[in-house]
Amino acid sequence: MPRTWHRWIPAAAAPVVVGAVVLGGVFAASASADPADKTPQQVLELAASSTVDTFSGTIEQSSNLGLPDASGLGGTGSSGSSNDGDLSSALELLTASHTLRVYVDGPTQSRVQILDDMAERDAIRNGDDLWLYDSKDASAVHSTVPADASGSTETPAEALTPAELATKFLDAVDPSTKVTVGDPVKVAGRSAYDLILTPDSSTTLVSRVDIAVDADTGLPLSVDVFAQGSSDPAFHVAFSSLSLDAPSADLFDFTPPSGTDVTEKALPNRADAPADGSAPDAGSHPEPTVTGTGWDTIVELPASGDATLPSDTSMLSQLTTPVEGGHVLQTTLLTVLITDDGRVLAGAVPVDSLLAAAAQ
């Protein structure tokens, strides 16, 4: 036996080598040639001046909103109303992790694919045609984009890309936000400035927002939203690969395959989506009221004639906790209050602020 111990050397070395290769890959990814120093203002301008409208890439998105995994709730919604189904799919987009592929060629040609297990959801925009395809039930929805609204429509999936999301945050930068630049980061193999937005407010649930801005093009590559008292991002979306080449044109040329349920749907007249679009889009859009400023903004949807949110649906009762005067959906980033008289208040603020706003 003493003469054979060296036969085990490869067995001992193999895990070490594998570990070294894995760690080596991680270190190689983090080592970066730092871009030239820029002030926060310069990085903001760089992001604002970004003209990239042709790219393709893969996006990883994950969230930790403190909500139960909506995929587990899907079963309860199957027998419910269509409103319930819309709500569950919106929740699914917000709570579960996703891998997306995006292909964009100019403002009017884009395709977003949500890669599910053994399934896929596609949103394709080709000129005036807008297609939504779901491979799970082989269904497609077709809409025509009105000529005057070209460029302004976006599908829910598109709102999940880092660029779209970062633009929303950057547009909202105002004196109540402290903007700093952190150490350069590397996202999808590209070096980027790390723009850190810190709300100058003690009452918001958001502690900070990190946006990686590509050093070359100014395209936002990743967005991390951190909740108060947490070091892990509550919402994370980032490119894992990115190419600035024009995607193949036939990707945008979509014909529903035979055997597909095709529904024609007129585009809803999209008013300002409340908060981050988490409130379900009902058929009618009552005008929302906005109170507060900056990060403390509270959006209030007045009670509408039709039951926008039937408070007795099983999903809502599972997700919300009753408070005095209504029900509260509490996530790490966003609080939604549904009052007993049907109003919906939402904001990145604690419950108390919403209750105070509702009482006014």
Next chain:
Amino acid sequence: MSSSDSGATPVRSGLTERRNRRSVGLGFFASELAVLFRRRRTWAMLLALAAVPILIAVAVRISSSGSSGRGPAFIDSITQNGLFVGVAGLTIAIPLFLPLTVGVVSGDSIAGEANTATLRYLLVSPVGRIRLLVVKYLAAAVFCLAATLTLSIAGILIGIALFPVGPVTLLSGDTVSIGDSLVRSLLIALYATVSLLGLSAIGLFISTLTDAPVGAMAATVVLSIVAQVLDSLSQTEWLHPWLFSHYWLNFADLLRQPIEWSSFGQNALLQLGYVFVFGALAYGRFSSKDILS
């Protein structure tokens, strides 16, 4: 005891010895394949695998009421296109049937020889222990390929026989030609083969631990099930990317337009790591082991 890596070969000039060894290695590999594929058990397993898509197709054909069952959407789409039967068969065989047959072949590789007392004679002939391990592993890998190809081809043939055949709709909603879809079916079979390489290496290692082939087979199959159970528990999420079964069902990425190659690469890399680690373990065990039987 004695290392038979070099001892058994008579001393010759280095070059001829190496050439001789290589031809011995190839001949040994060919004879090992012949032994494997001449066994009635191997054919029985391949037939059982071929029966999986055939049973699915016949069952769907008989009960073709068009109602969407639970199960993956593939099962429903095979009524519209027979070319899906191969993919549906693979989807159903990957969690249990394929690991079962691979466990049998790889678990039997060394322990089976030890059990029938032929291991000693194999090593007395000018076959080093490393070469024996490599040849046994390669034979198991060839069986993986044969198993997945059998499943795919049986599925495609029965699908053509029972269902209409036409251009195939991908998960992305795009439609590709029959030729393109056959290429993709072949790629999926290759993906499944690569997926099973790690399990084969584990089976080979377990097989060097024991002289009882049934024990090695059972342990390999149980490990494949344990890995899949761990992969489905959210409590062990940190472990998931390291489990050899983690990417097993991600072959669906080959059914997207354009093909998403990243899962193929990640899977191949992961399996390579398993082959590397468990190959080294098997070498450590087998080369320091006393061969008594």
